[in-house]
Amino acid sequence: MSVHHQCCGDHQFDQRSHCCCFDSEPLSPEPLNASCCASSGSNHLGIAPTSPKCMSGKQPCGLGACFNPTTERCCVNPTSLQGQSYSHDQTCCEGTLRHTPYLYNGASCGSQVYNPDSKICCAGKLSNRVLGKNLCCGTTPYGVEDRGVLCCNQTLHCEVEDGYQCSPGGHLYLPSRDMVCGTRVHLNDPDKHCCGEETYYPWNEICCNGHKHRGNKSCCGVKAYDPSCDQMKCCAGTLYDLQFQDRLSEEAQCCGSVLMEAGSTQTCCSAPGLDLLYPTQPGFTCCGHRYPNSSLWSCCAGVLHPRPEPHNTTKNVIPGPRLLPLGDLKTEVLCQSKVLVGTVESVSVKMNERSIVMVNTMYMQASRGHVSAMASPHYLTLPDHCSSPELVLGNTYIWVKNNYSDTISFISDLSDHSSPLHSILSRCSK
The missing domain is CATH 2.40.50.780 (OB fold (Dihydrolipoamide Acetyltransferase, E2P))
Structure with a gap:
């Protein structure tokens, strides 16, 4: 699935977030905070090696390292899974912070180590900590009380006037002046409305699934047409020009989004959300979306029931709607x-x-x-x-x-x- 994935028995695992444990049979990947990962780690082959021998009071830290959970922190490199212990006032940046046997409840930001009292880690970039700037916008630290600052889609905008907001596309806009259609910003016009990413005038245009068309028409998928015109046929969002089909409107029938052949060569059987075409056969009839032999099957409200013996279907049966x-x-x-x-x-x-x-x-x-x-x-x-x-x-x-x-x-x-x-x-x- 990626360059970080390896085999573990019949499965694969991402070595940045899982390890392969021999504690289970068959082999199965386990999250890095699982006890077997904390005790044994995992190498790039997906094999759980033996736990490093640690002195009393210490626990394994990744591959080949030990740490004291009461006085130290363990940072594991997500690529090599090698661990290293640091003093308790340090924090991992861009890696996995491990407090055996579970993940440490603190910053989890990498294999670099920094002092959170003097540094701040934003998207893998370390910066000097400034009083009040304890939030991240992409790689840039900022403060919630900073005047004229707005973070849109991890991009920090400075010297922003009051009233501006972020659009879904990450752009600045002023609600009193602009209108947002999808991810695009347009100048506000009280006569206009959104149609997809664009704007349109609803009094002389029509919006069909995000595409605008002129005139008082109806929608057929993304296209517009005049339903009173005998030359056009809309089948579940697909528009057909009957002139090219050499067909008359009253003869043309739809089966879902498909225009059926002329005559009685095809039968359309429908159920909620499903329409299927079948070659017409004598003695067969629709039951929901199925087309069974009615001498072998009976149908009740779209549900098939086998007949215990062949049934004479030539009797006059009053059809339902x-x-x-x-x-x-x-x-x-x-x-x-x-x-x-x-x-x-x-x-x-x-x-x-x-x-x-x-x-x-x-x-x-x-x-x-x-x-x-x-x-x-x-x-x-x-x-x-x-x-x-x-x-x-x-x-x-x-x-x-x-x-x-x-x-x-x-x-x-x-x-x-x-x-x-x-x-x-x-x-x-x-």
């Missing part, structure tokens, strides 16, 4: 049907009925311009739980009703749409 991407709903169905938009809060099953509790529910019939809020919570019942698609609590769905029977015929997950109402109404605007 289909889960489709919003863009695959035909315009006349979406705009002329009775539509519910709501967020699923709870789902329960009684016998074979599925009861759904929704909040923030609206009823709309876009072709007539009807939009009205429903009582909250709103209750919806699907008569066949098993034939209905799996729902995710907290996601927002559109429920398209059959105008004749008032049953649910289509369901679309709107959780990926930043503005569900705009997504619907823009399709029906023409």
Whole structure:
């Protein structure tokens, strides 16, 4: 993994922070503060040598050294792991400070040794200690009470006027004058907002995943398009120009981010967060994202169950509502049907009925311009739980009703749409 890593049995370890102990079987790396490291150290081959013989009252310090933990401190070079003892008023800089058998609770800054009463160690650089300068900004010491000093991303700025702050990118900015977009600083404009690292005017521009575009459009990933245009198709953030596909909008269907082939050669099976394409086969049907042989498998709400014996699938079975991407709903169905938009809060099953509790529910019939809020919570019942698609609590769905029977015929997950109402109404605007 790095030039500092060595083998230890079947594992590797960073010799700056671990050693290889023979105390365990099989061999395994242990942190340097482990008792076996403190007692034996470790060399560059990852072999734990025998502990150095120390006089009574002293403990091993790295490889080949001993120290008295009551009067001395042990500093271990992180490269060679050689140790050296120093008087108790000294501190390690840029290395490992060891107080056997555990790490010493003090500065841990290297193999150099310095007196913390007269020196300060900042990122491996020793400087003379000055009264009040007990903080580090990169390699430079400074004091919290220093006037006109500001540390941004380990860079010390001096003679800074009052009111300035650090941006995430490490730049100075004045909140009353500047605005920060990502890591960049721009002059403040009350009409502008952030779009990624840049600024944009929301009244005549649109921001799509950090990319700005002009005009009143909708987003498809980082691109913008007019959803009422029959020539463009958005599939889960991927925009397709149907002119190049030689397709009509109403014929084009998505399977996740993929534009499906024309005709019935492909079948898209969907589950929450997963869409898979299969070659269409007779006798096969979707069960969530799977496409099993329905004579061998039964399906209930996206869960497969093996049939004890082959099943005749030629009987008429009333299908449940289909889960489709919003863009695959035909315009006349979406705009002329009775539509519910709501967020699923709870789902329960009684016998074979599925009861759904929704909040923030609206009823709309876009072709007539009807939009009205429903009582909250709103209750919806699907008569066949098993034939209905799996729902995710907290996601927002559109429920398209059959105008004749008032049953649910289509369901679309709107959780990926930043503005569900705009997504619907823009399709029906023409």
